Amino acid sequence: MTEHATRESDVLVIGSGLHGSSSAFHLARRGVTVTVLEADYVGRHASGVNAGGVRTLGRPLPEIPLALMSREIWHDLVATIGDDAGFVASGQLKIAETDAELDECRERVALLEAQGFTHEKIIDRETVRELEPALAPHVTGGIWVERDGYALPFRATTAFRLAAQKHGAQFHEDTPATRIEQRGSHWVVDTPRGVFSARHLVVAAGAWAGELAQQVGEPVPVHPEGLMLMVTHRVAPFCRATLGATGRPLSFKQFDNGTVVIGGKLIGIADLQARHGEVDFARLVKSANTVVELFPHLRHLGINRAWAGVEAFTDDALPVISSSRRASNLTYTFGYCGSGFQLGPGCGKLVSELVMDGVASLPLDAFAIDRFGKTTEASH
Ligand SMILES: Cc1cc2nc3c(=O)[nH]c(=O)nc-3n(C[C@H](O)[C@H](O)[C@H](O)COP(=O)(O)OP(=O)(O)OC[C@H]3O[C@@H](n4cnc5c(N)ncnc54)[C@H](O)[C@@H]3O)c2cc1C
CATH class of the missing domain: 3.30.9.10 (D-Amino Acid Oxidase, subunit A, domain 2)
Structure with a gap:
């Protein structure tokens, strides 16, 4: 096998903040093979350096069911991932x-x-x-x-990464996804460290996710x-x-x-x-x-x-948690607007449901990727 031979898994996740790591964990524990690509290192960005607030208080209405579900995972973290992440x-x-x-x-x-x-x-x-x-x-x-309460951000993100790895997920740090493309039934992702391929792709690239959505023809005001x-x-x-x-x-x-x-x-x-x-x-x-x-x-x-x-x-201060409306087997989770740490454990579960079941156990209409286009059309 050459150094740059394509590496294959069931699901590729781009980004290993809390949302990518939590998605990888929930997916891997359902038995699929998961590869996570990270441009820097796990928890380098918002997920590792935030204020650690685990807050359901003050959420916009559509986020409340997600935040309440996620909060129960925070309270049950040791049983779920084997670490309390410093949650108080x-x-x-x-x-x-x-x-x-x-x-x-x-x-x-x-x-x-x-x-x-x-x-x-x-x-x-x-x-x-x-x-x-x-x-x-x-x-x-x-x-x-x-x-509600707080936890330690870098430890929480690391704990989800370690739990995902225990279920077989592979993490590649210093491996930025430069180009994503669906070829036939597979997503093909170019990186400086070679090509990765999977049937399903999850974009959890935080502030950089908009550029990847753009590549698929789904621009988002982020x-x-x-x-x-x-x-x-x-x-x-x-x-x-x-x-x-x-x-x-x-x-x-x-x-x-x-x-x-x-x-x-x-x-x-x-x-x-x-x-x-x-x-x-x-x-x-x-x-x-x-x-x-x-x-x-x-x-x-x-x-x-x-x-x-x-x-x-x-633009509307809500995240994008959504299947693609333009391509099959593509799921987005990004745009958490300053309060995505609390949502990480729960949204990773919802993302795993979108990937594996095609539908999530909580309503996600408010977070659809095509909602901005609808707003723009409606306002003209
Ligand atoms: C200072 C601060 C305080 C905050 N306080 C709170 C709080 O108290 N409570 C709360 O709930 N939320 C808080 N937040 C928000 C919270 O941290 C974020 O909403 C959440 O961490 C977002 O997680 P993420 O996984 O989507 O993004 P990130 O943590 O940004 O992870 C995205 C990852 O994707 C990687 N990536 C990007 N592009 C590529 C690519 N092309 N290829 C490979 N990898 C790529 C990045 O390197 C990064 O590691 C705060 C944020 C900040 C910055």
């Missing part, structure tokens, strides 16, 4: 800082309840204080989800953003819940080791070509100020490290 069921709390914001929270919870979703609960000022006594006294209440996070020095435990806010961007959690991770829609610089995210320090200041307003005792706490990860955003 800390609860997630979205605070309101004014009476008007608390009314907004009440409207949101009433809307969800009318749809049959009861996981988000309104809590008043006193209950917030009981849960998180260190929070500034102006907080008026909020929304609480007890079974663009990259460099999302930033910062982590503080260690400080004595003062906050158990993972926090967000109603009136301003915030993503906040204290890990067991005392460090605090701060984010919340902090946009830095994304360079797709260089496969790299760059920190814009000036923009970090706003979030640091928000945190000090909520926890005044942190005002002297130092920042230890800041970084940016490249994430894929779609």
